[in-house]
Amino acid sequence: MRGPLWVKDDSANPTHSFKDRVVSVALTAARGLGFSRFACASTGNLANSVAAHAARAGVPSIVFIPGDLETGKVITTAVYDRDLVAIEGSYDDVNRLCSELVETDEFEDTAFVNVNVRPYYAEGSKTLGYEVAEQLGWRLPEQVVIPMASGELLTKIDKAFTELVEIGLVEAPANGWRVFGAQSAGCNPIAVALHQGAEEIVPVKPTGIAKSLNIGDPAAGLYALEAVRRTGGWMDYADDDEIRDGIRQLARTTGVFAETAGGVTVAVLRKLVESGKLDPDAETVVFNTGEGLKTLDAVADLVGPTYRIKPSLRGAREAGLLH
Ligand SMILES: Cc1ncc(COP(=O)(O)O)c(C=O)c1O
Structure with missing residues (x-):
């Protein structure tokens, strides 16, 4: 270049991805619309953000993720102590299930940020x-x-x-x-x-x-x-x-x-x-x-310490850090 x-x-x-933008817009709207629980279908970052926003707002949430997500994404959702559902399937399976759940009586009060309040989520980007x-x-x-x-x-x-x-x-x-x-x-x-x-x-x-x-x-x-x-x-x-x-x-x-x-x-x-x-x-x-x-x-597997040495000048010298 x-x-x-x-x-x-x-x-x-706050939860280390751009998804905080879309979630704050969607969930602000969701509260205004009278929803009492937050949810999403997520590839990871959205789950982090929905769970964190729910914790901060003191609102229950339930987020759905594919079962094979990175540990880093799972822990950074689970730590907020809201419901987290790992699905045995791909994100597209998760998304389809959420589209079905949103139609049920049990999920009538639930705002899925990227399903039934998706326009707000989308505009948040x-x-x-x-x-x-x-x-x-x-x-x-x-x-x-x-x-x-x-x-x-x-x-x-x-x-x-x-x-x-x-x-x-x-x-x-x-x-x-x-x-x-x-x-x-x-x-x-x-x-x-x-x-x-x-x-x-x-x-x-x-x-x-x-x-x-x-x-x-x-x-x-x-x-x-x-x-x-x-x-x-x-x-x-x-x-x-x-x-x-x-x-x-x-x-x-x-x-x-x-x-x-x-x-x-x-x-x-x-x-x-x-x-x-x-x-x-x-x-x-x-x-x-x-x-x-x-x-x-x-x-x-690609990065790590450049040197591994004993805690002594001799160790540093042997590694070529001192002449
Ligand atoms: C880190 C990151 N970047 C980009 C995207 C892409 O977002 P979109 O679904 O709006 O294309 C995602 C979606 O989850 C994401 O997590």
């Missing part, structure tokens, strides 16, 4: 776009690279930029902004549809280490496709080794330790530059949406 490259680091929110404009001094970048699971975040960052221009708070860049989407090779249905020029998204069974992005049947996938096509952007996907490299590259070049979703985004940024799809001279914002401490296993 030759042009300015910014990392919008959204991993330092726009704040990430607003904040980028604000932090750039009320300007928009020329290119943004965004991780995709359901595709909602990408769609809503584009919507945020559109709204800011419409109300006259910012001017669009001379050639508009271009939206780029990032998925993993283990779960790439939106990117594949773009590559194939398709008008429909064929669901996949997700695999791979980027579990927070493992939504095989993405609810906002078609909208994400539309935004990327309309703005002249592109999408790509990265395999597990590339994701691990992406995490390490971001860490050693910026000091930001990302979870696997951030690794996906950085790895895809690199591919987009190499393939010429992304202009290396244009101002670009890449989004880190989650904290590396939640997915330690992704890099645990």
